Amino acid sequence: MSNTFGHNFRVTTFGESHGPGLGVIIDGVPAGMKILLSDIQHDLERRRPGSSVYGTKRNEPDQIEILSGLTGEHRTNGAPLAMLVRNTNARSGDYDDVAKKFRPGHADWTYYMKYGICPQPGGGRSSGRETVSRVAAGAVARLLLKPLGVRAEAYAVAVGRIKAENIDPEFAERDPLRFADPELASEAHKEVEEAISAGDSVGAVIELRVSGIPAGWGEPVFGKLESHLGAALFSIGAVRAVEFGDGLAVAAMRGSQANDPIGEDGPVSNRHGGILGGVSTGLPLVVRLYVKPTPSISVEQRSITLDGQPTVISTGGRHDPCLAPRLAPVAEAMALICLADFHLSPPSAV
Numbered sequence: 001m002s003n004t005f006g007h008n009f010r011v012t013t014f015g016e017s018h019g020p021g022l023g024v025i026i027d028g029v030p031a032g033m034k035i036l037l038s039d040i041q042h043d044l045e046r047r048r049p050g051s052s053v054y055g056t057k058r059n060e061p062d063q064i065e066i067l068s069g070l071t072g073e074h075r076t077n078g079a080p081l082a083m084l085v086r087n088t089n090a091r092s093g094d095y096d097d098v099a100k101k102f103r104p105g106h107a108d109w110t111y112y113m114k115y116g117i118c119p120q121p122g123g124g125r126s127s128g129r130e131t132v133s134r135v136a137a138g139a140v141a142r143l144l145l146k147p148l149g150v151r152a153e154a155y156a157v158a159v160g161r162i163k164a165e166n167i168d169p170e171f172a173e174r175d176p177l178r179f180a181d182p183e184l185a186s187e188a189h190k191e192v193e194e195a196i197s198a199g200d201s202v203g204a205v206i207e208l209r210v211s212g213i214p215a216g217w218g219e220p221v222f223g224k225l226e227s228h229l230g231a232a233l234f235s236i237g238a239v240r241a242v243e244f245g246d247g248l249a250v251a252a253m254r255g256s257q258a259n260d261p262i263g264e265d266g267p268v269s270n271r272h273g274g275i276l277g278g279v280s281t282g283l284p285l286v287v288r289l290y291v292k293p294t295p296s297i298s299v300e301q302r303s304i305t306l307d308g309q310p311t312v313i314s315t316g317g318r319h320d321p322c323l324a325p326r327l328a329p330v331a332e333a334m335a336l337i338c339l340a341d342f343h344l345s346p347p348s349a350v
Contacts, residue, residue: 001125005232008344009144011137011337016120017127021086024133026140028344029069031078035143040064040083043139047132047329049089052176054192055320060089062132083136087129100306101313105295107237118306128237128323131330138333141340148343149212152336154328155180157288160191160202167207178325180207196321199298199314204324206289208233208331210339213274215266215282217342224278225342232334233289238323241290245273289331294320 004012008028015022044062049055062085069081099119102109107126108119117124142152155172156179157164164181172180179188195202218225226244233242250258250271260267260276267281274285296319303313320326 005235006337006341009141009337009341011134013130013133013137015130015133016124017087017129018120018124019087021084022130022133023067023082023084024137026069026081026083026137029076029078029081029140029144030344031076033076033140033143034074035066035070035076035081035140036074037064037066039143040066040136040139043135043142043329043333044085044132047135047326049129049326052325054176054189054322055326060085060087064136081140083133085132085136101311102303102306103295103313103315104301104303105292112306126237128320128326131236131327131333134337135329135333138329138336141333141336144340145212145336145343148214150210150336150339151212152208152210152332154178154206154208154331156188156204156324156328157181157207158205159188159322159324160195160204162188162191163205169209172328176325177322178328192322195293201294201297201319201321203293204291204322204327206291206324206328206331208285208287208289208328208335210274210285210335213280213282213285213339215280217339218275218279220278224275225280226275226278228342229285229287229335229338232338233287233331236289236327236330236334238291238294238327239289240292243288243290244275245286246271247273247288285335287331287335289327291323291327294323 004010010027012025041064044064048062049060065084067082067084069076069079071077106123111117111126153169155169156177159177159179162184164184166183167180168182169180171182172178175185177188179185191202230242233239258271260269260271267283270283273287274281274283296315298314300312300314303311305311
């Protein structure tokens with residue numbers, strides 16, 4: 001399995017959804033950084049299961065433990081930083097009925113084809129719970145980049161059929177769906193509630209904005225900033241499409257509409273989302289992630305058993321009807337991890 005991301009800021013995650021715990025080891029954290037448990041815990045609280053009325057009923061405290069890499073003064077010592085979150089509220093018995101069936105929309109079937117592993121409770125490594133490790137690493141990357149003025153925020157700009165018209169990131173942070181439009185939030189809530197009543201789920205679009213990135217990060221050709229960011233964001237299991245700046249809309253524009261005019265200080269508009277030629281422009285990075293509906297639903301679906309027999313399946317257990325509120329912090333984390341790597345890596349290494 002490929003469990004490591006990065007070059008000079010190397011993040012390796014481990015653990016399964018229903019195992020003893022999940023964790024991360026980060027190589028390349030500079031010595032002398034001050035890291036408090038509360039710095040990491042803050043980001044974990046934003047992703048934590050049970051933190052939203054529209055989230056899974058699995059209620060995990062997600063208390064972070066730092067196992068190595070810190071001195072007694074909470075300073076990094078240059079050694080690998082190892083962190084662990086223990087699972088306390090797994091209910092593997094919820095998956096007994098589907099233990100010998102493949103769940104549509106999940107990695108059960110492809111993992112079986114590749115590894116010969118039967119479907120694991122909660123999905124094992126393919127579970128969204130794996131992202132707790134990424135958010136812990138992203139919190140460290142956030143601290144590393146903070147002195148540069150780098151700031152990341154993500155929020156939902158669409159939930160199902162409801163699209164935000166007026167973006168208010170501060171409101172989104174208070175909203176249980178992390179939906180960014182105060183005037184349409186009730187419609188977004190209704191969209192999810194209707195799906196819950198039907199035993200179904202809805203998708204979302206997450207917008208990620210990162211400000212404070214200096215001009216000049218990224219390498220032309222194969223080391224493009226958006227190439228590495230794309231790899232980071234596509235590694236999030238539910239993400240099916242990623243667009244930068246105006247994204248897909250530029251395909252319907254003329255060049256005179258799509259180009260960003262250039263002034264004395266660089267581009268004066270940001271249709272390209274903060275990146276040109278694979279290199280950061282100094283304007284905010286703007287990315288949108290298109291997130292599929294949660295595949296674990298109670299609606300009956302067609303599938304097969306481990307021995308290839310036709311069957312139907314209805315997934316029980318505790319699942320998010322919409323991934324938006326908990327995926328947004330993961331998007332921030334993966335972007336920050338990628339940017340920390342560019343910050344630390346010499347140009348030839350990325």
